[in-house]
Amino acid sequence: MGPAPVLLSVVIVTYNSADVIRLCLGALGSVSDQLEVVVVDNASEDETTHIIRTEFPRVILVESATNSGFSNGVHQGVALTTGSVLCLLNPDAMITSSELRALAEDLAESSTAGVLAPLVVHPSGRLSIVSAGWQPTTWRMFSHYSGLSRLSGGSTRAQGHYLLPGQLGDERMSVEWVTGACMLISRACWQSTGGLSDRWFMYAEDIEFCRRASRHGYGIELDPRVIAEHAHGSSSAGHTERVSTAWIENLYDYFALDLSRNRLDRFAWRAIVGMGLAGRSVAYWLKSGLTGDETWVVESKKFWIYARSVGVLRRRTEPR
DSSP states (O other): OOOOOOOOEEEEEESSTTTHHHHHHHHHOOOTTTTEEEEOOOOSSHHHHHHHHHOTTEEEEEESSSSOOOOHHHHHTTTTOOOSSSEEOTTTOOOOOOHEEEHHHHHHHOOEEEEEEEEEEOOOOOOOOOOOSSSOOHHHHHHHHSSSSGGGGTOOGGGOOOOOGGGGOOOOEEOEEEOOTTEEEEEEHHHTTTTTSSSSSSSSHHHHHHHHHHHTTTEEEEEEEEEESSSSOOTTTGGGGOOOOOHHHHHHHHHIIOOOHHHHHHHHHHHHHHHHHHHHHHHHHHHHHHHHHHOOOOOOOOHHHHHHHHHOOOOOOOOO
């Protein structure tokens, strides 16, 4: 008899991740016959690959000559895997292999779900939203940024693009998207959908993938009982000149391409999101004055940069 088939394959894409990859791989523990880990490094200039080679020799390491983006890195990694369940994991996220295996077993046994994710939390506790929820339609963005979502009670119709902690239950729940920071996908779902879109260098591909998976008949589920923790967060915190606006630009591009109904819908989306981000910038600035906590000044500046970027958004015309 040959070796037992691998249940779970974890794919991690790194880029200058030396300060977080040790924690990420350490949390996973030893690679076993039921768990394989593939790291695709997108031409890091720090000690990322050295750490992996010397401290985690059983990890399959792919060293790309260039940084071709998140999606391409994931596809390189998946091509080397054999597991019946795939897990996309960010290098700045931590979750144990036992927790991942439990999720993988649930997903493998499910007759409906194709995507399953744990609850991703941030140690600082500053984020009051959940990295999962509903597709970024104009209505869902209005519900989120207007505060209506906070008054939704048990009604999912009024919930926003991002779920709130109080809207989580004690069991697995159906959603329309989960974050690619820690996302489990059945191999059948991956093969049916063709994997991640390479339209964007990074950001938005997880939400778009979930929509395609749903259109192929696969359920998208979140299990709030299992926690994955961000170990580090943004390395550019405190340096607003380095703030990336790609996440909001790509989210709008995805909305305009796949979800919007007409030009007015796109205008409304930009207005709602731009004003919502600007409002948060003002709120964080006021909070910094009330608390004396300078980190809220940093948050205020970041959200102002996000708001300004929305003001100049237009739909891209490049083909997917």
